[in-house]
Amino acid sequence: MTGTRFLFKTTKNLFGQTIKLRHKGLWLSKGDQAAITRQIARARGLLSASIASISLGFNADARRFATTYFLTGNTGPDGAEQTQIKKILQLTYHGLSNDFTMKLGGDGDFGFVTRSRSDAADAAISPHDGLGWSRDGHAMHISKKRMLRDADIGVITIIHEGSHKFADTWDHGNSGYREEDDSGWWEPGLTRAQALVNADSYAYFAFRLGATCGM
Ligand SMILES: [Zn+2]
Numbered sequence: 350m351t352g353t354r355f356l357f358k359t360t361k362n363l364f365g366q367t368i369k370l371r372h373k374g375l376w377l378s379k380g381d382q383a384a385i386t387r388q389i390a391r392a393r394g395l396l397s398a399s400i401a402s403i404s405l406g407f408n409a410d411a412r413r414f415a416t417t418y419f420l421t422g423n424t425g426p427d428g429a430e431q432t433q434i435k436k437i438l439q440l441t442y443h444g445l446s447n448d449f450t451m452k453l454g455g456d457g458d459f460g461f462v463t464r465s466r467s468d469a470a471d472a473a474i475s476p477h478d479g480l481g482w483s484r485d486g487h488a489m490h491i492s493k494k495r496m497l498r499d500a501d502i503g504v505i506t507i508i509h510e511g512s513h514k515f516a517d518t519w520d521h522g523n524s525g526y527r528e529e530d531d532s533g534w535w536e537p538g539l540t541r542a543q544a545l546v547n548a549d550s551y552a553y554f555a556f557r558l559g560a561t562c563g564m
Contacts, residue, residue: 395559396442444515453493509552
């Protein structure tokens with residue numbers, strides 16, 4: 350991210366959690382701050398509801414969403430897969446519930462998490478997330494434009510990027526991204542094993558399952 354500087358900082362408190370919003374422009378309006386804070390709170394709520402929902406096992410909704418997003422077939426995720434799904438959701442929730450810094454880019458269409466040098470060597474990084482490593486480590490960058498354009502997409506993007514940052518999920522090229530209207534994958538080809546570590550799979554799974562719990 351050559352030339353990208355986040356000189357300005359706005360600090361928000363959310364139920365005792367401190368969120369630092371770093372931005373390039375001097376001004377982050379109160380309305381934008383409120384919208385972004387609401388999206389973070391909603392992402393946390395959806396994750397929390399999803400985790401509670403599957404804590405005693407996957408019900409019919411959870412199995413159906415797992416079939417769609419984790420490609421776990423008609424029988425749903427097996428025991429090891431259920432454990433993995435829960436663990437990644439919990440790590441993402443925990444990370445988003447503690448203090449963190451989010452860098453708000455103004456012009457991109459997506460978010461990404463900067464990776465360490467060794468991670469960047471992994472060929473599995475996608476174009477929109479794998480924009481390289483930087484010295485500030487695993488910073489979570491999210492497009493302000495994308496967040497403010499559509500609140501649902503903003504929430505999904507926060508969970509997606511949070512899962513990268515806090516639970517080491519990956520992207521798998523165009524076959525790992527859902528269409529924004531959730532009608533399918535950008536391209537076919539994602540395998541079941543890939544889906545179980547795929548960021549967008551967790552973002553949409555938590556978004557849909559959390560919604561069935563009234564979030
Ligand atoms: Zn990603």
